[in-house]
Amino acid sequence: MTSYLLAIDQGTTSSRAILFRPDTSIAAQAQQEFPQHFPSSGWVEHEARDLWETTLATCRAAMEQTGAKAADIAAIGITNQRETTVVWDRKTGAAIYRAIVWQDRRTAELCARLKAEGHEPMVSARTGLILDPYFSGTKIGWILDHVPGARARAERGELAFGTVDSWLLWHLTGGAVHATDATNAARTLLFNIHTGEWDDELLALLRVPRSMLPEVRDSSADFGTTLPELLGGGIRICGIAGDQQAATVGQACFQPGMIKSTYGTGCFALLNTGTTAVTSKNKLLTTIAYQLDGKRTYALEGSIFVAGAAVQWLRDGLGIIKASAESEALAEAADPAQQVYLVPAFVGLGAPHWNPDVRGALFGLTRGTGRAEIALAALESVCYQTADLLDAMHADWAEAGGNGAPTVLRVDGGMVASNFAMQRLSDLLAAPVDRPVVRETTALGAAYLAGLHAGVLPKPQRFADRWRLDHRFTPILEPALRETKLAGWRDVVRRLTMP
Numbered sequence: 001m002t003s004y005l006l007a008i009d010q011g012t013t014s015s016r017a018i019l020f021r022p023d024t025s026i027a028a029q030a031q032q033e034f035p036q037h038f039p040s041s042g043w044v045e046h047e048a049r050d051l052w053e054t055t056l057a058t059c060r061a062a063m064e065q066t067g068a069k070a071a072d073i074a075a076i077g078i079t080n081q082r083e084t085t086v087v088w089d090r091k092t093g094a095a096i097y098r099a100i101v102w103q104d105r106r107t108a109e110l111c112a113r114l115k116a117e118g119h120e121p122m123v124s125a126r127t128g129l130i131l132d133p134y135f136s137g138t139k140i141g142w143i144l145d146h147v148p149g150a151r152a153r154a155e156r157g158e159l160a161f162g163t164v165d166s167w168l169l170w171h172l173t174g175g176a177v178h179a180t181d182a183t184n185a186a187r188t189l190l191f192n193i194h195t196g197e198w199d200d201e202l203l204a205l206l207r208v209p210r211s212m213l214p215e216v217r218d219s220s221a222d223f224g225t226t227l228p229e230l231l232g233g234g235i236r237i238c239g240i241a242g243d244q245q246a247a248t249v250g251q252a253c254f255q256p257g258m259i260k261s262t263y264g265t266g267c268f269a270l271l272n273t274g275t276t277a278v279t280s281k282n283k284l285l286t287t288i289a290y291q292l293d294g295k296r297t298y299a300l301e302g303s304i305f306v307a308g309a310a311v312q313w314l315r316d317g318l319g320i321i322k323a324s325a326e327s328e329a330l331a332e333a334a335d336p337a338q339q340v341y342l343v344p345a346f347v348g349l350g351a352p353h354w355n356p357d358v359r360g361a362l363f364g365l366t367r368g369t370g371r372a373e374i375a376l377a378a379l380e381s382v383c384y385q386t387a388d389l390l391d392a393m394h395a396d397w398a399e400a401g402g403n404g405a406p407t408v409l410r411v412d413g414g415m416v417a418s419n420f421a422m423q424r425l426s427d428l429l430a431a432p433v434d435r436p437v438v439r440e441t442t443a444l445g446a447a448y449l450a451g452l453h454a455g456v457l458p459k460p461q462r463f464a465d466r467w468r469l470d471h472r473f474t475p476i477l478e479p480a481l482r483e484t485k486l487a488g489w490r491d492v493v494r495r496l497t498m499p
Helices: 048-066 108-116 120-127 136-146 150-155 164-172 200-206 243-250 308-318 326-332 371-399 419-429 441-454 460-464 479-497
Strands: 004-010 014-020 026-033 073-080 085-089 159-163 179-181 215-217 237-242 259-263 267-274 285-292 295-304 341-343 361-363 409-412 433-436 469-473
Touching: 004 048, 004 164, 004 441, 014 048, 014 441, 026 048, 048 085, 048 164, 073 164, 073 243, 073 441, 085 136, 085 150, 085 164, 108 120, 108 136, 120 200, 136 150, 136 159, 136 200, 150 159, 159 164, 164 179, 164 237, 179 237, 237 243, 237 441, 243 259, 243 267, 243 285, 243 295, 243 441, 259 371, 259 441, 267 285, 267 371, 295 371, 308 371, 326 371, 326 419, 341 371, 341 479, 361 479, 371 419, 371 479, 409 419, 419 433, 419 469, 419 479, 441 460
Parallel strands: 004 073, 073 237, 179 215, 259 409, 409 433
Antiparallel strands: 004 014, 014 026, 085 159, 259 267, 267 295, 285 295, 341 361, 433 469
């Protein structure tokens, strides 16, 4: 019987389960969306129970499609939306408040105060991050301060904190395992990425009791076994990584200097910097790409809050398309003489600007502007933001002694299905863009980490030999037009972010 690998991919708008065969081809997959909650401007929440229930349902559905039994699955790998914060009761396993999503900006005032007090240099030196509402640490404090009695309960050891991987792991193992991996721990503002440990000074600064925290393990490790009644038998859980790090693994970016960019709700680019934790001078993050055999591999990361969400806005907010796939044909019909720019700062701007207060705007509108031009502006906004990230990455990497020249970009995520968007991305980057055969690279990365520990998949470099190219996009836009378009983008961002 084939030994499958089951990848759980718990994302921002849906939960998915994918069964991979030993050759990493996909045998089955299932997906369920769940509600998004926006209780106030800049606030984004999920019902934590929705994350668990849709995950379990999709795992069962994927197994049913192939008739796979628990005994047919060698291991489970989990990948998850990062930074999203859950606090739950250790006895009941029930969340005490909705999950606060990574996009949520409610702690902006606290982050600004901590910056004003001079704490950011210490925080950045230890975590590789900046003081921003994006990360988990301030979200934990908000829950403890706003749920009646929560802080006292936390101090008594009654509450647990976890990013979504820990929340799922807790329920998969019936509360037997409260753990996370180094990549998720590195996104909390509480973890020292150089020592590989939770940091007492950071915990004190953000007022988070150590007793709430999960144990930190390698990305490929023993994370326990599922309760037999959940999936028809116990299945080992052998891999965990945050979604962007899992995509880095799935794209086989194991060599320093390799870059991948994932286009989902947001856009996230990671550049492998090897064993060196490169400190950015261009407002990028220093993070852990993966941890294997106790050894950390680092990355520079640029995070864009809105990528695919801009297309969702065309559909759900403006109603100018009925399905996301329609954006490509609409954009192709746009008047090339118009220069319409969308800055999709719906929840602030991420890297390299890091401005939580700015909001989205359209520039360059005329009487001739219509649906097509706005659709084009939405797709191009993702490309422009990526160009900003890669310029910053190349500068930092060159400063650290790496190759700062334009690099091939490996891409994945829902948006890469659009040939138009990927061609425009290549044009605006003036660099090749490689789309792989297996586009489910986030789930593939989770499956690989699980399969590596379970002994059914090879070491990283042999796994990298399996990576296959679907299509390489190369620049065709006139250099002068590219520079004109990029200059226009920089101008509108400058105007939008001016004090």
